[in-house]
Amino acid sequence: MIAWSLFIPACFALNCAPGPNNMLALTNAARLGFVPALLGGLGRMPAFAFLIFVTVMGLGAVIAASAEAFLAVKILGAVYLVYVGVQVLMKAKVLADVQSTDTSVRELMRRDFTMAITNPKAIAVFTAFFPQFLTADGPVWQQLTEMGVAFLVMEVGAVALYVLAGALLRGVLRSRNVFIWLNRVVGSALIAAGGAMALSRG
16 A cells, blocks of 8 residues: 555655746746636646656556566665755755746646646656555555556645745745745755655565
8 A cells, every 4th residue: 555644745745846837837826816827837737647647657567577676666766856855955046937928828728738748857756756655565557546646636736835825925926035945845855755765665
């Protein structure tokens, strides 16, 4: 059974990472308000669903092949997760510069989808992250699918949080300190998750 008590907080930290899609949602909300920005932010969902499907298919085939493959993917994934966290911490003072003049919901969704589907790190992140929570007492395909669905659900929550922040904190958003703080929190959470998973068994 998936270790949901570990997966959910670690996954949500990953969902909330201040990447280009989340920064776009934030700035759209500051310009256009809650509803248009929220709808626009959902444009990433089909892209992530497709990337997760590709990831699940590939991981399922590899991990089902041998126990050694499972262990290798798990260890490499934990290392990669720590690496991502360190990178976020090192770049904590780099403010994402995402601007858009589009105002229609359709254009907002198109832009969000394009950002997500063309992000070369997406599959790497899914491939590194999901295996950390696999257990030997359940079908690999089922566990990966359940984690993929959970990821998408929490992604909607992350979009809503960024949009709400953008709509309510328009003045505060002009300060780089907000993004520096957010980057540091997310980076620390990812490092902690990677370390915990590297030391876990099963």
